[in-house]
Amino acid sequence: xxxxxxxxxxxxxxxxxxxxxxxxxxxxxxxxxxxxxxxxxxxxxxxxxxxxxxxxxxxxxxxxxxxxxxxxxxxxxxxxxxxxxxxxxxxxxxxxxxxxxxxxxxxxxxxxxxxxxxxxxxxxxxxxxxxxxxxxxxxxxxxxxxxxxxxxxxxxxxxxxxxxxxxxxxxxxxxxxxxxxxxxxxxxxxxxxxxxxxxxxxxxxxxxxxxxxxxxxxxxxxxxxxxxxxxxxxxxxxxxxxxxxxxxxxxxxxxxx
Numbered sequence: 001x002x003x004x005x006x007x008x009x010x011x012x013x014x015x016x017x018x019x020x021x022x023x024x025x026x027x028x029x030x031x032x033x034x035x036x037x038x039x040x041x042x043x044x045x046x047x048x049x050x051x052x053x054x055x056x057x058x059x060x061x062x063x064x065x066x067x068x069x070x071x072x073x074x075x076x077x078x079x080x081x082x083x084x085x086x087x088x089x090x091x092x093x094x095x096x097x098x099x100x101x102x103x104x105x106x107x108x109x110x111x112x113x114x115x116x117x118x119x120x121x122x123x124x125x126x127x128x129x130x131x132x133x134x135x136x137x138x139x140x141x142x143x144x145x146x147x148x149x150x151x152x153x154x155x156x157x158x159x160x161x162x163x164x165x166x167x168x169x170x171x172x173x174x175x176x177x178x179x180x181x182x183x184x185x186x187x188x189x190x191x192x193x194x195x196x197x198x199x200x201x202x203x204x205x206x207x208x209x210x211x212x213x214x215x216x217x218x219x220x221x222x223x224x225x226x227x228x229x230x231x232x233x234x235x236x237x238x239x240x241x242x243x244x245x246x247x248x249x250x251x252x253x254x255x256x257x
Contacts, residue, residue, distance in 0.1 A: 004243045010070030011236040014041050015229050017073055022226050025217045033083075033120030033190040034215040040074030080181055083119075083216035085208060091155050092131060094121035095211035100177040100203025103140040104133060104191065115140065117176060120190040122212055141171035159206040175203035 021039050028034040085095045096102070101117035108114070116137070123131050123139055131139040131146045138145040141163070148155060152165035161173035178184065183198030194200070 002243055002247065005240060007070040008236040008239040008243070010072065011239075012233055014071045014073055015233040015236070019226070019229050019233070021076060022222050022229065025222050026219065026226075028189055029215050029217045029219050029222070031120075031189055031215050032122050032212045033118055034217065035081075035083075035119070035190075036079040036215070036217045037076055038079065039076045041071050078181070078184075078186070079216060081216050083214040085211045086214055087211050089210045091209070092123040092125055093210055093212050094123060094157065094173070095208040095213040096121065096175070096203075096205040097159075097208055098203070098205030100175045100205035101192070103174045103176050105138040105140055105145055106187075106191070107137070114193070116187050116191040116193050117184070118191045119213055121207075140174045142174055143171050146171050146173070157207060157209040159208070161207050173207060175205055175207075177201050177203040177205075 018039055018041075021037050025036050080099075082097075085097065094102070096119060101119060102121060104116045104118055105113050106116045118133070120133065123133055125131055125148055126136075127150070129148045129150045131148065133139070140146065141161075146163065148163070148170060149165055152170075154166050156164045157173070158164075161175060163170040163173065177200070178194065179199040179201055183195050184192040185195055187193045
């Protein structure tokens, strides 16, 4: 194998992954509660290059330096920094000011329920009085799925998550935080699930009724990264094209002499 072809290929594969991540960030720049993703990369370790039995060296092996074998993909990670808050004045629009997540009860296709976590606080109330997200998943309180009496006119949710209907206490919104966010894996665009080994801790976030937390994606920065990725990808393409022309010359021109 021509080493330069492989090195350029690893660079193109790495930039393609980065491009996918940036494109997904831009697509969700207006998604409530979305958290930006990034990907790491790392250069392969340098290896020793040796000239083997060359006539000009009296057929003796001689080290001539080091050579890099390209770049390898690292891990994709999530930036959990808080996005800006936007006022909506809607009763069931809730934003978290601080670290933590809403707990959501999600049903799978088999009807089994599991708990997911989200910063997307755009909720509504069903005709039965349940507080749900846009997909119909139920918001959890300390007493289970939150149920608002349908005859309640005025609903107030304070910064501690206590819910009052016409002045009467109903439930407290369940907020959860985690010791290590590395134990969270993404579920959809704005929800997460906790894997084995993750530890839940109480959240100190304050709830802002009538607000939503916006995506923490910086569109300008993502566009700059997109341009840089495109140029790097093209540079690796040109390396492959140059090597291809050299091989073509060696095989079809010099080889005929």
